[in-house]
Amino acid sequence: MVLRLTLVLALTIGLVGANRIPTTKPLENGVGSPALVLEPRNGKTTLKHPTIANNSISLFCGSKKNIEDSTYSEIDRVLWSKYPTPNTTNVLEAKEVTEFEATAPASNNTVSLNINKPPATAVGKYRCDLWKGDEYKATGNLMVYMRPVFIQEENMRLDVIEGSPFELNGGGYTTVEGGNLSLTCRALGNPEPIYKWEMNGKPIKNDKKFSIRNHVMNISGVSEVDRSEYKCIATNTFTKDGREQTFTSTVTFNVRIKSKLAWLWPLLVIIVTAILLAVIIIACEYRRKKHERNTRDLEPEEDD
């Protein structure tokens, strides 16, 4: 409680004035945790209700005159911030971190940011800024890596296939022959995922028909030959368990093509029915007339 209060106070002091994100040069070297890895439960999330990762993470920061020093310099104030997700390159958009539990300096003069049950959106680049009194001591950047997790946009189907949490089913798309189709598979991840597209297991090249830009693939003027299974493959590479690894998540879409003349079939059925009906009516009418004539022909005989 006291620690929390101290932190809130420290953050408040830190936020007063122009040093929300310090622009002055730090005096010392920031020392932080090695890159951490977030383990997503599966390959799907929404931005509004992000999926919760399987592991908790704790980032730490300290200030040293020299990297080789065995102890950290004294500090009494910290500001944690996070770069925007998913694009982690723009420094100026760094946002102050408030939703996670940050601790005040420990006895060894380090600070930590604990993220229990982290949402997938906690992935990205963090920054700590450390002060002692009015002296701006150090800044440190910290990385939280995560394999690609697809973002389910509104009105988009995305189902996790049982037994393979990172191979998703994007559902079926029906397009009228000659029309355009746009498929999308944006993924959250750090490093930023790289996308590849496949049609029936073969890589798709950018050409007149297929227009691919990262997570968006447009098919223009679809025809019956485009009826296929399309796969979006998102990958990223980072060091986990001491070795560089490449991680892959996929979404499969099923594209069906509706014939341009599809609307003709119901019309044809109506026309055929109408003709049949007309034929029946005419036939009935003809038989009735014939019957009337026959009865009339018989009448004189009855008079006999």
Ligand SMILES: *[C@@H]1O[C@H](CO)[C@@H](O)[C@H](O)[C@H]1NC(C)=O
């Ligand atoms: C995450 O944890 C759940 C249950 O604890 C487990 O079923 C699932 O396989 C884990 N996912 C991954 C990707 O490790």
Ligand SMILES: *[C@@H]1O[C@H](CO)[C@@H](O)[C@H](O)[C@H]1NC(C)=O
């Ligand atoms: C991140 O954003 C910057 C500028 O906003 C842009 O130049 C860069 O291409 C983006 N990177 C990715 C991987 O989207």
Ligand SMILES: *[C@@H]1O[C@H](CO)[C@@H](O)[C@H](O)[C@H]1NC(C)=O
């Ligand atoms: C500093 O102390 C805290 C708790 O007192 C501990 O969790 C942390 O591992 C220590 N950090 C270093 C770098 O020694």
Ligand SMILES: *[C@@H]1O[C@H](CO)[C@@H](O)[C@H](O)[C@H]1NC(C)=O
């Ligand atoms: C795909 O088509 C949409 C319009 O439907 C357009 O806004 C977008 O730029 C296109 N993307 C590519 C990669 O061609």
Ligand SMILES: *[C@@H]1O[C@H](CO)[C@@H](O)[C@H](O)[C@H]1NC(C)=O
């Ligand atoms: C389909 O996309 C092409 C460009 O790729 C564009 O010229 C055409 O107008 C689009 N057609 C429709 C129906 O949107």
